[in-house]
Amino acid sequence: MHKQPGILFDRRYYEHGIPQLSLENSGRVRNLYSTLEGPEYTRQLRTYRPREASAADIESVHSSFYLEQLREHVNLNDPYSYDRDTYLMEQSLYTAALAAGGCLNLADRIMGGEIDYGFALVRPPGHHAEPGRGMGFCLFNNVAITAEYLRRVHGLQRILILDFDVHHGNGTQAVFYETAQVFFISIHQDKLFPFTGQAHETGSGKGQGYTINLPVHSQFGDAEYTFLLGKVLNGVVEQYLPQIILVSAGFDGHCEDSISRVLLTTHWYATITELLKHLAHEACDDRLLFVLEGGYNPVSLEASVLATVESMLHPVGRRPGVAYSERAARILTNHPLHGFWTV
Ligand SMILES: [Zn+2]
Numbered sequence: 001m002h003k004q005p006g007i008l009f010d011r012r013y014y015e016h017g018i019p020q021l022s023l024e025n026s027g028r029v030r031n032l033y034s035t036l037e038g039p040e041y042t043r044q045l046r047t048y049r050p051r052e053a054s055a056a057d058i059e060s061v062h063s064s065f066y067l068e069q070l071r072e073h074v075n076l077n078d079p080y081s082y083d084r085d086t087y088l089m090e091q092s093l094y095t096a097a098l099a100a101g102g103c104l105n106l107a108d109r110i111m112g113g114e115i116d117y118g119f120a121l122v123r124p125p126g127h128h129a130e131p132g133r134g135m136g137f138c139l140f141n142n143v144a145i146t147a148e149y150l151r152r153v154h155g156l157q158r159i160l161i162l163d164f165d166v167h168h169g170n171g172t173q174a175v176f177y178e179t180a181q182v183f184f185i186s187i188h189q190d191k192l193f194p195f196t197g198q199a200h201e202t203g204s205g206k207g208q209g210y211t212i213n214l215p216v217h218s219q220f221g222d223a224e225y226t227f228l229l230g231k232v233l234n235g236v237v238e239q240y241l242p243q244i245i246l247v248s249a250g251f252d253g254h255c256e257d258s259i260s261r262v263l264l265t266t267h268w269y270a271t272i273t274e275l276l277k278h279l280a281h282e283a284c285d286d287r288l289l290f291v292l293e294g295g296y297n298p299v300s301l302e303a304s305v306l307a308t309v310e311s312m313l314h315p316v317g318r319r320p321g322v323a324y325s326e327r328a329a330r331i332l333t334n335h336p337l338h339g340f341w342t343v
Pocket residue numbers: 165166167250252293294295
């Protein structure tokens with residue numbers, strides 16, 4: 001039976017943000033939260049509030065030296081003392097702990113069977129945060145903390161993370177580079193911040209082959225993305241059989257988001273959600289959790305998140321068709337994992 005999807009947001013996420021100085025500010029999500037509080041959505045969705053991630057949750061990914069460093073920078077009272085993107089204010093560490101804890105709350109609801117699909121609409125984002133370093137607006141790596149939690153607390157051994165934010169998820173990759181228990185796939189614009197995520201980065205040690213990077217040209221859009229992810233996800237899910245699918249859902253590859261030159265449309269976010277619903281249905285009892293990463297045009301961000309949520313309102317339907325794309329196919333034939341995961 002189709003269950004109502006769960007979404008999570010909280011106005012306490014506004015407490016970290018410098019509207020005049022940073023693209024990553026609370027103005028990104030204010031209209032979105034208000035829309036989701038309207039009767040049309042509250043009737044059809046289960047709405048959740050976050051808890052704070054515990055020190056043990058956060059330290060499962062981040063070093064105590066890094067956490068100590070962050071606390072020292074908060075005390076300096078200079079938002080940009082840590083680095084030029086990643087600001088720190090009085091409430092920042094509390095807000096970041098609520099962001100990670102929001103994801104954990106939805107992960108618990110999914111594992112408990114209360115919901116199948118979840119979307120944690122958290123701030124600040126997390127996928128650039130490495131074990132010992134914050135960067136690119138990210139303090140705590142929300143999706144990595146969630147995957148570690150699913151291993152530690154729920155005993156999962158095969159977790160798939162798809163990162164379709166237009167920037168490479170360097171932090172998430174760093175956390176899981178040497179393990180086969182978390183499979184990381186990132187599709188992102190090539191030669192864009194943070195300038196990592198080349199195709200030859202495929203994992204190491206026991207994790208060799210369990211990281212797939214798909215750096216794409218600017219000007220790629222819906223057709224190329226659907227072709228690439230359709231091929232790669234089908235192959236990986238069929239062979240790896242993940243027990244849950246986590247999505248680092250950044251919406252900054254939208255054609256109206258000026259931070260990138262990728263040309264995705266609002267409709268694409270519904271298409272990828274439909275595909276992920278199919279894969280989660282085949283492999284892992286429909287367990288599918290989205291975590292908000294980037295997206296800096298509040299209008300296209302809201303429309304794209306709502307397109308995702310609309311898709312989650314319906315049971316698995318027809319599998320989206322995948323049309324052949326010559327220039328996307330070339331990325332696959334040149335990929336070092338070509339033939340390994342039927343990539
Ligand atoms: Zn991004």
